[in-house]
Amino acid sequence: MALRPRRSEFLERRSYRQRRMRDAGRILPVFALVFCLLPLIWPRQGGADGLTSTGLMYLFGLWIVLIVLAAALSRVLRDDETRTNGDADKDRLR
């Protein structure tokens, strides 16, 4: 009897985390889009300022960050999905 509440708390935490990870999966493209549009509001200076090379480095840097985040998320979400079927039943019963 003493074991039960502790176990269920553990499960709760875990499924809570899963849901937040799914939220992250949904919000990631939104941030990705906003950051892709960011160069549009950069201040434009005339003259010989190398905007192309700056832009190049910004966009590729952003790209790499997105890839890393997506890789991390896909790992979490994939583990999640293999368990989902079992969990969904529990959620429904609750």
Next chain:
Amino acid sequence: MISFNLLVVIALAYVAFLFLVAFAAERRAAQGRQAWLRSPLIYTLSLSIYCTAWTFYGAVGYAARSGLEYLTIYLGPTIVMVGWWWLLRKLVRIGRAQRITSIADLISSRFGKSTLLGVIVTLLAVVGTTPYIALQLQSVTLSVAVFAEGSGTRWGQADLARAALWVAAGLAVFTVIFGTRTLDANERHHGVVMAIAVEAVVKLCALLAVGIYVVWGLAGGIGATLERIDASTVALWTPAPGRWVGLILVSAAALITLPRMFQVMVVENDDERNLGTASWAFPLYLLAMSLFVVPIAVVGLDLMPEGSNPDLFVLTLPLAQGRQDVAVLAFLGGFSSATSMVIVATIALATMVSNHIVVPLWLSARQQGATMTGDVRYVVLVARRLSIAGILALGYVYYRLSGGSAALAAIGLIAFVGVAQVLPSLVAGLYWRGANRIGAAAGILTGLVIWLWTMFLPSFGEGAVIPAHVFAEGPFGLAWLRPHALFGIDGIDPLVHALYWSLLLNTLVLTIGSILTFPTPLERLQGAQFVNVFEHSADKAAWTRSDARAEDLLMMAQRIIGATEAQELFRSEAARQGKGGYLPDVTVDFIGRLERQLAGSVGAATAHAMVGQLTEGASVSVEDLIAVADEAAQIMEYSLKLEQKSAEQERTATALREANEKLTAISIQKDAFLSQISHELRTPMTSIRSFSEILRDGEVDPEARGRFATIIHDEANRLTRLLDDLLDLSVLEHGQVTLNRERGTLEAVLDRAEAAVGPAVKLVIRRRRSAEQVPLETDLDRLAQVFINIIANAAKYCRAEQPELRIVVNSRADRPVTVDFIDNGDGIEADSQKIIFEKFARLGDTRKAGGAGLGLAISRQVMEALGGAITYLPGQGGAAFRVVLPEAARLAAE
């Protein structure tokens, strides 16, 4: 300088290599070793057909002309991929749950399996993809021309056109061979997917090689390259906001709506989890592909003579520097990008054209009974092959008409905006249950017309299709309809103009149309299933209980998905219902499942129409709708457990009922047999007794005595045979039989059986010896006995004018070997099919048969003793028996 002929040899050798790769992959798949072919790596690489020759050559040209804007084309897809959890996952799940065959099928299926929408989307896809295919032909011919020029011959228009024609023809051959190779039209194209995965690696390596050579070989390292960029003409980067946003949007849309992307991402998807890996691996691929684009463009602008075509820098830059090895690699990379795109695009389009245009036309042309006669699969395959040729021909025509002169990037964008017109209906269909058929059709048509008017037709050049004065003043003097200034708003960039107006009005019409009109029940049903796909993937179909006979459905299914698959489907369904054999009860559930299976071959709309012809209950009642709509979901969930229990009871009851029927029939048969067997025993006994009495009394002349003795002998023989059979059966039934295992081939056993029945009977036996080379290890005598029984039965009972027996052997690696014996007679009534394997069961006129009705009963016992089975196979026209050889009987193929 590398000679032109050598280049052609290299290209041909590369094509031959691709053939080998595709062939090897098909073989592996056929042997059931698919694990590797379904890996996330192959999936990601196959997605890379997004990067066509447009990327390979055009991106550099694009960067040379408009700076960093080329990146939008790859940022859009990246955003969609990292957001896979939201959209792509749902799309792939729906694609698998509904067995979607193409993007046209998805739209048609979502909006009530509408044929009209299927046709509209197919036409849109064909028109939208044509410029794209033309672009690939153009880039390959241009790159070949570069080498031809290097070896001293300057190519004119005619040479270019001829080369384009050859490339188009070669691609058509490859695609027909590997894209429509198997008769199973819905099977995944493992060969093609493997080949494009290899091509993906080649093009990436080629572009990286050129990039590395340019950065470290020509520019002198990363720092120096960045300095060069800042010093060059593209140094100043001021993105035009309209184009920047629009291009990200349209390229994101293209990743989903391009027919070829939909094909590899959704249709060829083997495992949903691959999407998770692709979500970061594919953006990584895109990043690698675009990494060196700006350096190549900048160094090219620096080093190449004024006026050289920047679209070809990837090729001409190393060539001009004397690095022929790099140039040849670059050529192969460009060649790979172009060919892989064309192959997949034509397969995807051919599927759409055959499923949504040709097959519906063919069905309506044949009207009544179209589902029962003719081979649908053959029609589908021929339609696909012709479509492949037709689509490539269209691409070639566009290439000739557009003069092959426009910049690559411009052509690619025309295609992107065209296919993006599907996006509003697709997204609405996935997330908004209220979106309906009328809204979708009107929206897509609106977008299509605006796109044609403002972008596609003008792409041929001013004065080519649309006269120059229309550009200036509008058609019929209506200034607000000018192709580049709709509604009188002038001065917008033509691309942005076409993109925003077409998508905006498309979405607007879709929304208004959906809000104001009312959907049909089937649309509402499909809408609920698409939008809530994760809640109930296992769905119910929209059929009222109908009178369709299982045998008719089986005959139709065999014509579409092939005999083996159809029989397997019906058998497993019958087993699920707790019945034996191949004919399940025709339930709403079963019809739904059958329809989805057929949809995998011919598309949802056609499958629906074909099943509808047979079930005649095409209407959906309101009660059906309520039963499946989610209003009832809670009630259904509550009663789920009850249902499960009652389903189980029902299965048991069905089994019991069947057993009872069988028992009753057998007991009647047994009573009949007792009189039969006494009769069988008494008739010979009587004649033996009377003739032997005559002989005993003597006074018979020698000639008659001989005759009488022969009669006695024959009758005694008959008795012996009957008793032998009875004994044999009893031994088999009690499992006391000893098997005498030997090795031999199936062919030899069939030969023996055929010889034993003898040439005297007028039955014609048709066999395919090539299929019979199956090595066996089992009791060959017993097996031959079974075959003899079946053949002899066919000889006795087949009532056709010219009796004919087909013996069909089916030996696939992953299944037990089956031997089907199909005659062209009347077949056996469904009621009788259940009892023919029982002892003493004889149908109809028993006199003629001359046996005691033990043959099939013995055969069944023999097959059970051997570990195999014999069953009656319905739906083949005549009587048909299937012998399933035991798994252990087949020797390993090696």
